Amino acid sequence: MLVFLVAAAHAKMLPSEVWHAVACGQVVVREAFVPSSLTDALRRDAEVLHEAHAFRADGLYRTDQSAQGFDAARDRQTMRDVDWRSDRGDVDARRRFSGLIQSLRAEASRELRRNFPLENEAHELTYNWYEAGAALPRHLDEHHEDLKGRTGWALPTRRSLTWLVYLNDPRGGELRCYPRRDVRDDVGARDGDLQVGWHEDAPVFLGASKGLYTPSATLLQRAPGSVPELDDAKRHLRSLGLGFDLIARDPDAIERRREDAFDVAPRPGTLVLFDSVVVPHEVLRVESRRQAVTGWFHERLDDPLVPLLDDDGVEHVVQT
Ligand SMILES: O=C(O)CCC(=O)C(=O)O
Numbered sequence: 001m002l003v004f005l006v007a008a009a010h011a012k013m014l015p016s017e018v019w020h021a022v023a024c025g026q027v028v029v030r031e032a033f034v035p036s037s038l039t040d041a042l043r044r045d046a047e048v049l050h051e052a053h054a055f056r057a058d059g060l061y062r063t064d065q066s067a068q069g070f071d072a073a074r075d076r077q078t079m080r081d082v083d084w085r086s087d088r089g090d091v092d093a094r095r096r097f098s099g100l101i102q103s104l105r106a107e108a109s110r111e112l113r114r115n116f117p118l119e120n121e122a123h124e125l126t127y128n129w130y131e132a133g134a135a136l137p138r139h140l141d142e143h144h145e146d147l148k149g150r151t152g153w154a155l156p157t158r159r160s161l162t163w164l165v166y167l168n169d170p171r172g173g174e175l176r177c178y179p180r181r182d183v184r185d186d187v188g189a190r191d192g193d194l195q196v197g198w199h200e201d202a203p204v205f206l207g208a209s210k211g212l213y214t215p216s217a218t219l220l221q222r223a224p225g226s227v228p229e230l231d232d233a234k235r236h237l238r239s240l241g242l243g244f245d246l247i248a249r250d251p252d253a254i255e256r257r258r259e260d261a262f263d264v265a266p267r268p269g270t271l272v273l274f275d276s277v278v279v280p281h282e283v284l285r286v287e288s289r290r291q292a293v294t295g296w297f298h299e300r301l302d303d304p305l306v307p308l309l310d311d312d313g314v315e316h317v318v319q320t
C-alpha cells in the first residue's frame with residue numbers, strides 16, 4: 001500500500017516523450033485529458049457567463065479593432081482571467097479545472113526545464129467562444145520582446161507554452177497547426193534568448209550579446225545596444241547563402257515546404273499543447289458554436305535561477 005501511495009504521488013500527467021515533442025516544437029494532442037463531468041460543468045458555466053455578458057470581442061481577425069465595430073459572425077470572444085476568478089457562475093468547476101492546469105504547469109516547468117513562476121500573474125486562462133461564421137487567422141502566440149516596440153520588455157514574463165482544452169463538439173472550427181518538420185533541437189527560448197526564425201532545420205535565436213545564432217553557429221553578430229532590423233538581416237544572410245526564415249513578425253513569410261500542416265478536431269476533453277513562439281496556427285471557419293478553455297504558461301524573462309514549488313509542494317530550483 002505504501003509503495004502504491006509513493007508511486008501515485010509521483011505519477012506524471014503526461015509521459016516524457018510528450019514533453020520532448022513539445023520541446024522540439026511539435027503539437028501534442030491528448031484526447032479525453034479532462035473528464036466529461038468537468039468539461040460539461042465548464043461548458044454550462046461558460047454559457048451562464050456568456051448570457052450574463054461576461055465575454056468580450058477578442059478578434060485577431062482584424063488588427064485595428066478600435067476602428068471597427070464588433071462582429072459576432074467574424075470575431076472570437078473571450079472571458080479573461082479576471083472574470084475567471086470572480087465569484088459568479090460555477091466557481092467550484094473553475095477551481096477544479098485551475099487545480100488540474102496548475103499541476104500541468106508544474107510538470108511542464110520541470111519537464112521542459114523552463115522557468116515558470118507559479119503566481120497567477122504568470123499565467124493566462126480564458127474561456128474562448130466562437131459563433132458560427134467566426135474564425136481566427138494564422139498567427140503566433142508570442143513574439144520576441146525587441147520586436148514589440150517600446151513596451152517589449154515591460155513585463156516580467158512572456159508566453160511560453162500554449163494549452164487548449166475543448167469543451168464542445170462543433171461543426172468545423174478545426175485548429176490548423178503548422179509545426180516545423182525534422183526539428184531535433186529545443187525550440188522557443190535558449191538561455192533567456194527568444195527564437196526569431198529558422199536556419200534550415202535549426203532554430204535561430206536573437207540574443208542581447210550573441211546576435212542571431214543557432215545552437216551550433218553564430219549567423220550574425222549584433223551591434224551592442226541596437227535593435228536589429230531583421231528584414232535586413234534576412235536579406236544579408238540570404239546573400240551569403242544562409243537560409244533564414246523569419247517567424248517573428250509575419251508567420252506567412254515562413255517557407256511552407258518545411259512545415260507539416262495538420263488539423264485538430266475540437267472534441268470535449270481534448271488537450272492541445274505547443275510552444276507559444278514557434279508554432280503558427282489558425283482556427284478554421286466555425287459552422288456551429290465552439291467553446292474552449294485556453295491559456296498560456298509564462299516564463300520569467302531575466303532571472304535564470306528561481307525557486308519554484310512543484311505540485312507536491314517541494315521547493316526546488318529550475319535552471320534555464
Ligand atoms: O481556439 C483555439 O483552438 C485556438 C485559439 C488561439 O489560437 C488563441 O487564442 O491564440
Ligand SMILES: [Fe+2]
Nearest residue numbers: 139140141281
Ligand atoms: Fe493562438
